[in-house]
């Protein structure tokens with residue numbers, strides 16, 4: 552339960568963080584809220600030699616209306632999103648889901664950038680930004696680039712970020728279809744989702760149904776062909792490969808996905 556020794560460096564700007572990351576190379580890791588990285592370090596599943604603390608870079612902490620889209624800085628905490636009036640009115644799916652992450656301590660420390668960069672398929676926000684078709688902005692030694700949410704999650708705990716690249720901003724266009732829903736099935740209120748579902752209009756994304764967050768494409772196709780929530784939800788497990796673990800077997804997760812997608816589609820329809 553004690554991490555391996557490491558060198559701690561604190562960055563006060565994006566430029567400084569990128570410089571430190573370039574100097575540290577493969578031995579360095581960014582530290583944001585620390586609520587995923589530090590537990591891994593204590594278990595020695597992650598052993599970075601250099602930790603670059605980005606947690607106090609104020610320029611990455613904001614939620615603002617940029618006209619064509621809403622921009623969320625990577626260091627914005629789950630709690631800030633859950634309480635944001637702008638998100639509440641423009642992107643209620645994101646505000647609501649952020650309020651369902653863990654417990655109050657986790658929501659005050661954890662950041663959207665950390666959650667997405669960590670790429671845990673059991674996390675809530677990756678599926679939400681997938682359903683919202685967000686664009687992620689990453690900065691690295693050779694400048695900034697945009698990555699579509701659908702291209703970002705590459706595998707279990709694996710994202711499209713290159714070594715030394717910092718996720719700086721999440722851009723989300725205002726949804727054209729108003730209906731939304733977020734369903735999260737847990738044993739206890741503060742737990743990770745055994746299965747989760749994020750719906751925005753005709754987009755449906757699944758939590759913990761494979762090595763990455765997934766779009767439930769078969770459900771989306773059924774809906775666009777006119778199927779109702781129950782019939783469309785029958786396709787929820789198609790194309791998924793859910794894990795079996797101490798909380799639930801594969802078959803149970805597949806069943807849950809069908810039940811939760813039906814609930815989500817019905818709730819989304821009632822809000823449209």
Ligand code: FAD
Pocket residue numbers: 580581582583584585586587588589590625626651652653654657660661662663664665666667668669673674675676712716717718719741742743744
């Ligand atoms: P960190 O732990 O600091 O970093 C995580 C990883 O991302 C590291 O590899 C780090 O190098 C990298 N990283 C961080 N920021 C950036 C960046 N801007 N650019 C590039 N790389 C970056 N999550 C849920 O979704 N749902 C839950 O129900 C839930 N429950 C939790 C319960 C507990 C008890 C705990 C401890 C955590 C829980 N979490 C849950 C995870 C929580 O949301 C984390 O805060 C989040 O996953 C990681 O965010 P962080 O800011 O803490 O990142």
